[in-house]
Amino acid sequence: MPVTLSLKTQQYIDPDANKIVSSLPVLHSEYSAPDEHIAFLRRFFRAHDTQxxxxxxxxLYMVECRRLSPLTRAVVSIAATVYGNIRGCGHNILVTELLQILSKPNFQALLxxxxxxxSRDFSPQLSEDFGVQNGDDQTEHVTVIQFIKTSEPLGATLQYNDETGTLQIARIMIGGAADRSGLLHIGDEILEVAGKSxxxxxxxxxxxxxxxxxxxxSMKIVSGTNRLVTLRESKMRVRAFFDYNPINDVLNPCPDAGLxxxxxxVLHIVSQDDPxxxxxxxxxxxxGKTGLIPARQLQERTEMMKRYHSDEDLRNCTGRSSRGTSPCRISPKIPRSRRIKKTMYQAQHSGGTPEIYRREYDIEDIxxxxxxxxxxxxxxxFRPVVLIGPPGVGRNELKRRVMVYAPDTFEEVVPYTSRKRKQHEQDSREYHFVPREEMERGIINHKFVEFGEFKGNLYGTSYASIRSVIQSGKICLLTPHxxxxxxxxxxxxxPFVIFIKPPPLEVLRMTRRQTRAMKTLEGGTTRLLTDEDFTDMLSIGARIEIKYAHFFDAILINDDIIKASKQLLAVINELQSKPQWVPLSWVR
Known part of the structure; x- marks a missing residue:
């Protein structure tokens, strides 16, 4: 059976475009136009997209008006009104889906x-200022953009360019309205907003x-040079070690855009393009909205300046330098003879393996x-649980109660000592009894987390003892310095570090006196806690929190030993069952 092929081409040939192409030779001869210009116009009007x-x-232009019968000419405005009205209607699935549809740039462009x-507003119009003349006699093309503005902030910060005297887009907040629209870019100059210069x-x-x-x-802009730069969202997560309120930060370029x-x-750092x-x-x-926060380098510089001015004020007030003063010094109310004997353990101060001793102890980090x-x-x-707090706050009592509650689950580390074993003691139960020379070699080789000397004998906690408890499958409990x-x-x-914080003075005084809390003195004698002890406990606790708060994973106030024990057990149970944010180097 013969096959009949259609002679009709599939490509549309526009008659108006054909007329323009046919008249190009006349334009070439009458106006002496360059050959390359005529060739460009011929290719342009013959292109499939142009036709x-x-x-x-x-x-659109030739259709009769009666065939264009829209219900409204303000769909954009209606969509914006609907978006604003239903935005606060809870977590209904249909409402959430509609909000997502209305916020999509493609759908907004369709509206x-x-x-x-x-409104039959599709005739070609060129405004008088479609080309803006600059000082170099070059014409910058103006673009008119239009988007739906809801109660949500625009998500862009502006800056004044001193060289050009114009307003420019300084940054685009990732995930914000400007970023989602794709219409604004960093470096764009703003000429008009809603028809106003x-x-x-x-x-x-x-x-x-x-x-x-x-x-x-509507917004009239001059495109900047960074329109091809694509904003990429980072996957970096950080834990903040300080409080931040952008309203109180005089350096923040746009406090309203701050976070x-x-x-x-824990913060998701979506962009580090600005250093x-x-x-x-x-x-x-x-x-949640994306906001500006100070970068690490800027925050370090700010904190250094604060400390410098604080030291300056202290020197001006006391007439002497404050260099070498530590915020965690023992209270000056304690006599010097008692200060020396009060602290039995001291942490390693330098050297060590690359994994554990990466920072020198005396270097003050910010x-x-x-x-x-x-x-x-x-x-x-299981992760070891470390209880930190001022002396007398009840860390050892909390550890004892937790271990009594679940002796098969928890285990404490047996410390080392160079003193001689007493008759009732057993090696590796109360202490690991080792010769002084052996313990000194271990200290020199950085095998101890902390060590100290008391009454001529060395005491310390070794890394090997901690590892042994971890490998046994039990939860290691530690109360180090x-x-x-x-x-x-x-x-x-x-480790999972829990700060045991003393309650306010009145509560501290009442609860400790009700339980007749005792303080152990040098030589093993005890006495009741005094108001001076309570004041020192609060003072030392506050200084510990100031200096070491960035190491804490949780804070527990010991205002009642029974309640605090239950809270500690609840924290530990959650620790063993739920994922936690830890330093990146711990998992990679």
């Missing part, structure tokens, strides 16, 4: 095109103007952020 676009334009066609306005004034607007907003956070919060100001959102808040990652607990290897934290906190041990 299809001209066909669409003819269909914008509908309004343009409905902004040449004589400050960035704050323009931000306030935009904040009051909702619905469809408020507290010490201990001074990072973009972040709080981890776990999927709908905690800002720590990069973290989620750690999944296992059922055969605070200075040992820097060496315990390593990838090999992965």
């Amino acid at each position: 299809t676009l001209m066909k669409i334009f003819r269909k 914008y095109c509908h309004d343009k066609i409905a 902004v040449r004589d306005k400050t960035p704050d004034e323009v931000v306030q103007m935009l904040g009051k607007m909702t619905g469809s907003i 408020n956070f507290c010490r201990g919060d 001074w100001w990072w973009q972040a959102r709080k981890e776990g808040e999927l709908s 905690p800002t952020y720590e990069e973290v990652e989620l750690f999944q607990p296992t059922q055969d290897r 605070t200075q040992a934290l820097k060496f315990l906190r390593c990838a090999e041990i992965k």
